[in-house]
Amino acid sequence: MKHFKTISEYCQAIGIDAPQHPHFDIRNFEDNMGKVVESMPAFRHEFYSIAIKADGGGKAITGHHSDFPEGVTIFFNSPFQILSWDIVPNWTGYYIVLSQDFLASSHYYDRLLDDFPFLKIDESIPFEIDQQDLPEIIGIYQRIHQEYHSDHEDKFQFIQVYVLQLLHQIKRLFQKNVNHEVANEQIRSADLKLLSRFQKLIKTSFYPDAQLETFANLHSPSYYAGLLNIHPNHLNAVVKSITGKTALNHIHNHILKLAKAELLQTNKNVKEIAYSLHFEAPNNFSAFFKKNTKTTPGAYRKKGE
The missing domain is CATH 2.60.120.280 (Regulatory protein AraC)
Structure with a gap:
């Protein structure tokens, strides 16, 4: 475009x-x-x-x-x-x-x-x-x-x-x-469709066989805004107005769900999980996980055994 x-x-x-x-x-x-x-x-x-x-x-x-x-x-x-x-x-x-x-x-x-x-x-x-x-x-x-x-x-x-x-x-x-009632309803409907498309993109982008753009940053709201052909600020405003959470919160929550599932249900080591979730380095993944769960990936896995 x-x-x-x-x-x-x-x-x-x-x-x-x-x-x-x-x-x-x-x-x-x-x-x-x-x-x-x-x-x-x-x-x-x-x-x-x-x-x-x-x-x-x-x-x-x-x-x-x-x-x-x-x-x-x-x-x-x-x-x-x-x-x-x-x-x-x-x-x-x-x-x-x-x-x-x-x-x-x-x-x-x-x-x-x-x-x-x-x-x-x-x-x-x-x-x-x-x-x-x-x-x-x-x-x-x-x-x-x-x-x-x-x-x-x-x-x-x-x-x-x-x-x-x-x-x-x-x-x-x-x-x-x-007609402001009609106009507001049109805007609300369009916003809900945008939220749904954003949430679907987050999920499909992390599929193992996903066809990604070169240098795609799956952790950035700007990446998804680009796919949706809107400004990142608009995406964040719409997502937050409907859900109360920022676009980045939604991305992080999805990454955490995937990380927890990998730690509990697979034998992958932390390094393999980090790269599968598109972190630049295992240390970045460990820091992200601890910041959001108050525990390390290893401790979380051990607790779930």
Whole structure:
């Protein structure tokens, strides 16, 4: 899966001109049509995008939200979220792209995710708005677009204010148009599926005949997050919110279960068990086991005899 660290890399990959600024960009979809890749397979990037589709066919998929509205639609992309699209080249509307550096440039965005939770990776739900609400939103995008392409030295000071205005306007529409009970149920369902897939991956990765990636670190939540195509922080947040335990706790608990079974039911020595459980050295395994059980592997085996 492709991963774009900069806005410039992203623009090049989707077939449009480079941005004028490395940390902020605004486009109208009309200018992109005829240039942009119409069918984009799953990818990730490291910035926020806030868009409004005034008209056009096809759909964009963000995270697990595959039900893309057909009408006037506001939708979001968050850092490290999986994205894809398959569109008809007739879209109208606008989008802005914000890097972490742009957000850090102003105190307006110090509480971004607290003030505007619809930007969170697990809550960025695309939603449809009434046609009568379109002019207000489009007007803000147009002001940003005009300022961005101006020669004013202080244009980004104005853009920061306009972006804040846009976020507040979208927040009002989000609260008006999104059924929060349905949205929360969708998020809960997706989180439970993610937890189940994570737990299954832990088990299957430790199978003796498991086909593993080169240099796979089966003790690291980041390894499983990579297989699940999500950010490690998101994986940990979801797992902990449902189970009360961290992703690392789940991995360690599984390793302990396997270790105890090996010690009690096989004749393998500690060295063999350590390497079968993907520890770099027997001493690391012994230290891990003692830390989590308050006894050594040898003492545990002897006690169970």
